Amino acid sequence: MPASASTRLLLVFGESLPCSRLTHLSRKVWSHTNVRFVSQVNPDDGPLTLASLNFKSEFEKTNKNKANKVERLGVPNETPKTKLRVVGSNSIKAVKAVGVKKALEIESAPFAAESFSELGLPPLLLERLETAGFTVPTDVQSAAVPTILKGHDVVIQSYTGSGKTLAYLLPILSEVGPLKKKSLNGEAESGKKKEIEAVIVAPSRELGMQIVREVEKILGPADKRVVQQLVGGANRSRQEEALKKNKPAIVVGTPGRIAEISAAGKLHTHGCRFLVLDEVDELLSFNFREHMHRILEHVGRKAGADPRGSPVKRAERQTIMVSATVPYSVIRAARNWDSSSSMQTQAASQSLPPALKHYHCVTKLQHKVDTLRRCVHALDAKSVIAFMNHTKQLKDAVFKLEARGMKAAELHGDLGKLARSTTLKKFKDGELRVLVTNELSARGLDVAECDLVVNLDLPTDSIHYAHRAGRTGRLGRKGTVVNICEEPEVFVVKKLQKQLRVPIPACEFTEGKLHVIEEEKL
Numbered sequence: 253m254p255a256s257a258s259t260r261l262l263l264v265f266g267e268s269l270p271c272s273r274l275t276h277l278s279r280k281v282w283s284h285t286n287v288r289f290v291s292q293v294n295p296d297d298g299p300l301t302l303a304s305l306n307f308k309s310e311f312e313k314t315n316k317n318k319a320n321k322v323e324r325l326g327v328p329n330e331t332p333k334t335k336l337r338v339v340g341s342n343s344i345k346a347v348k349a350v351g352v353k354k355a356l357e358i359e360s361a362p363f364a365a366e367s368f369s370e371l372g373l374p375p376l377l378l379e380r381l382e383t384a385g386f387t388v389p390t391d392v393q394s395a396a397v398p399t400i401l402k403g404h405d406v407v408i409q410s411y412t413g414s415g416k417t418l419a420y421l422l423p424i425l426s427e428v429g430p431l432k433k434k435s436l437n438g439e440a441e442s443g444k445k446k447e448i449e450a451v452i453v454a455p456s457r458e459l460g461m462q463i464v465r466e467v468e469k470i471l472g473p474a475d476k477r478v479v480q481q482l483v484g485g486a487n488r489s490r491q492e493e494a495l496k497k498n499k500p501a502i503v504v505g506t507p508g509r510i511a512e513i514s515a516a517g518k519l520h521t522h523g524c525r526f527l528v529l530d531e532v533d534e535l536l537s538f539n540f541r542e543h544m545h546r547i548l549e550h551v552g553r554k555a556g557a558d559p560r561g562s563p564v565k566r567a568e569r570q571t572i573m574v575s576a577t578v579p580y581s582v583i584r585a586a587r588n589w590d591s592s593s594s595m596q597t598q599a600a601s602q603s604l605p606p607a608l609k610h611y612h613c614v615t616k617l618q619h620k621v622d623t624l625r626r627c628v629h630a631l632d633a634k635s636v637i638a639f640m641n642h643t644k645q646l647k648d649a650v651f652k653l654e655a656r657g658m659k660a661a662e663l664h665g666d667l668g669k670l671a672r673s674t675t676l677k678k679f680k681d682g683e684l685r686v687l688v689t690n691e692l693s694a695r696g697l698d699v700a701e702c703d704l705v706v707n708l709d710l711p712t713d714s715i716h717y718a719h720r721a722g723r724t725g726r727l728g729r730k731g732t733v734v735n736i737c738e739e740p741e742v743f744v745v746k747k748l749q750k751q752l753r754v755p756i757p758a759c760e761f762t763e764g765k766l767h768v769i770e771e772e773k774l
């Protein structure tokens with residue numbers, strides 16, 4: 253199948269710098285892929301933070317500029333002449349079944365021309381991929397796998413649901429664990445390793461667990477112990493015991509838990525070869541700075557190296573950074589890893605799957621939940637994620653939906669881990685039609701059947717919009733995003749529309765149908 257023209261991919265790569273250059277540049281762990289190198293900042297500066305990568309200032313600047321532009325255009329106060337276009341629910345019936353796991357219709361498949369066997373993966377891994385039901389790589393996988401296999405540090409930006417997880421897992425599994433390539437003398441090395449060889453960091457428990465499941469899917473039941481989850485909210489002593497007993501080659505966890513166990517001396521990652529930062533922009537945010545600093549300092553550092561001494565010896569760690577929304581500062585840093593490297597760069601709108609349809613519907617605050625209900629019926633949506641910003645309102649919304657006979661449940665950080673897992677499982681199994689949630693579920697949550705995302709409260713910016721929207725329309729499937737807002741918020745929708753470069757036309761839900769209100773071009 254030819255690569256889809258609408259598939260957007262950003263893959264930035266460069267060579268890891270050799271140790272000698274590293275020690276010269278900085279003693280900080282981040283240094284070999286670091287902006288410090290790029291911007292010649294003093295190597296003894298503080299830990300890696302958003303500020304040190306210029307994230308914050310960049311976003312603020314961008315948003316402010318764009319906001320000013322929108323305001324100058326006078327968008328908020330204009331009431332355009334309108335005409336209605338009815339979109340029948342049939343056109344939005346993309347997902348065929350919820351609960352019953354039938355094959356889901358895929359509209360614009362992001363699959364590449366190559367097969368997995370052309371990507372240089374070892375035979376055992378190819379067999380397991382087939383067993384797990386993965387037959388054709390996606391575009392991002394075709395681009396990333398050979399690049400990572402060559403030993404480059406990589407930044408992967410590709411839109412939500414395009415298969416970024418396997419894009420970094422496959423090259424890791426080629427080199428680490430029981431499915432790896434045979435050694436030079438032709439012998440397959442024993443699957444039993446002594447050290448942790450890959451550390452994968454994700455910002456939430458749910459995302460961490462999801463990555464573990466993806467690894468387990470490929471490893472198969474017999475080799476499940478090769479991967480160990482180290483997520484927060486789970487029993488720490490049990491995790492430590494499992495590390496000791498199973499000696500996993502790969503650990504996947506949240507920054508806090510990985511850093512805690514590492515600080516307690518129970519996680520030996522000095523010889524680690526791969527460090528993956530999944531949702532890198534979130535991981536480099538202020539909230540995670542201390543834990544991420546520890547991880548970046550310790551993963552891949554050879555035992556016995558003096559943290560204050562010079563030169564610092566490092567293992568050959570490869571750093572892989574992944575997100576649908578990679579800030580420009582990270583891309584700029586990556587560009588400087590190797591100025592001669594070829595690079596494909598595209599605009600920021602790549603974070604959204606091309607097949608998604610976006611609308612906004614204006615209503616009064618007290619009618620929002622009812623509008624949501626009408627929206628679900630009009631689109632005949634089977635699996636809906638509704639985002640809100642505050643937990644209290646979220647509970648009220650669930651109560652109202654349930655009172656009107658719509659199966660709904662809440663999912664947020666105030667719930668215990670068991671409640672969170674149970675709700676998520678019910679939603680994935682199709683027992684719930686609407687999952688009312690907050691930012692917790694915006695990143696990474698992979699429910700193929702989700703055919704509608706509704707913003708009952710608008711997200712704070714285009715980055716959050718992209719991650720929320722990306723819960724639907726995964727892997728080229730159809731999906732709809734509806735923003736339910738009050739009249740004074742319409743200017744925010746217009747701003748998002750400009751920043752993301754996607755049309756978000758106004759709509760109404762009447763007589764069980766979605767009516768698009770087309771704005772007449774003046």
Ligand SMILES: Nc1ncnc2c1ncn2[C@@H]1O[C@H](COP(=O)(O)OP(=O)(O)OP(=O)(O)O)[C@@H](O)[C@H]1O
Nearest residue numbers: 388389390412413414415416417418576696698727
């Ligand atoms: N080659 C493939 N063939 C079939 N299914 C695939 C393939 N690659 C990935 N998938 C599936 O596609 C879904 C989306 O993949 P994944 O979660 O990795 O997307 P993502 O790009 O990381 O999304 P997000 O940015 O939202 O985290 C998953 O269910 C995954 O198992």
